[in-house]
Structure formats: C-alpha cells, structure tokens
Amino acid sequence: AQKVTQAQTEISVVEKEDVTLDCVYETRDTTYYLFWYKQPPSGELVFLIRRNSFDEQNEISGRYSWNFQKSTSSFNFTITASQVVDSAVYFCALSEAGQGAQKLVFGQGTRLTINP
C-alpha cells in the first residue's frame, strides 16, 4: 500500500534561514509520481512540483529545490533564504501509475512558520 510520511509536524525558523522539509514514501510500484503542494493560510492548495520515479535529477526553482533519492525513498524540499510569505502547510503526495485515475496519497503535512 502507498504511504507518505512527513515526520516534521511543525517547523519554525527566522526569515532568511534555509529550511528542509522531509518526505519519505512507501510504494510497491516501480512507476510512481511524487508531488509537493503548498497550502497557505487562505486554504487553497498550490501545486509546486511533480517528479516521476525514473527521474532522480534534483530540481531547483528559484529559492526552492527538491532532492529525490530512490535509495532512501525520500523526496525532500528545501527553501533557501526563507521569507515570511513561505509560511504555509506543505504536503508531500504520491500517486501510482496505472488503473486510469490517479489517486493522490498525501502525507500529514508540515506547518512551516517563518518569523520576521
């Protein structure tokens, strides 16, 4: 069965610090997809990134970067030089290929607070 674990329930840092959000997943499929979503206080879910299981290249987008390591079943998310606007709940999610519909399994989320 699929499972996503975000062990960090809450993280609080001071603005401009770097912060890494951990995500560990479990799946029996060899083809799967990993996602990160941001949920700011307003409540909407914002898509950040998608990775498939065959692409282990790390990705950088501005201050955001993602480290995908199949050997440890991890897909960690780092924010560099954090800003107050980064404060949100961040969810890691997993979906398995096949069977048509893509069921997203979410982790419990990490509440990130950036203090000025």
Next chain:
Amino acid sequence: SAVISQKPSRDICQRGTSLTIQCQVDSQVTMMFWYRQQPGQSLTLIATANQGSEATYESGFVIDKFPISRPNLTFSTLTVSNMSPEDSSIYLCSVDRGQPGGEQFFGPGTRLTVL
C-alpha cells in the same frame, strides 16, 4: 492549469441536514476528485467521479453518505448527507490533466461546519 470554482465557499449547517457542494471547471476534464480535509489534518480522497459512470469511492466512504453527481465534463456535485459534527471539514474538488501521473489542480475548497 485549470481554473476551478466551488460553491459555497463556506457554510454552517445543523446536524441531520444535507449540503450539496458544487465544483465547476473552466475546461472539459475526464476525471474529477473529491477530497476531505478534517481540521488540522491532511487530505483524504473520498471518491473519483468519471462522467457517465458511477463514482468510485475509497474505503471508509459510501455513496449513501456522500452521493456524487457528474452530469457533464465540467461540473460535479458532492452531497454530504445527514450531517454530524464529525463532518466538519474542508471539502475540495480537483482535476488532473488526464495523463498518467499528472498533477492535480484543486478548487478553493468548501469549509463546512456542522453544529
């Protein structure tokens, strides 16, 4: 990405009543998904709605409690029936690109409080 709207954005309901939540997408999509997010919790998939067929429910969710309609390729409704305080949650609909492993885009959610 798709633009998704939901109505109502929030509601306060009495125990034992039902509420129907609407989800409208600005483009035709094959699959629509309904999620529940209980207070302070993660998102859990309720069901997948495919136009022209019965919705597929996840374990723990039943059609009698959460009937879903999908009359066309841009619209779906979720009804929360015979509500109790435990149904107080945010209900979100989402759509995907219709390709394997595609990201899902979410509506703004309906914040439901049951008294």
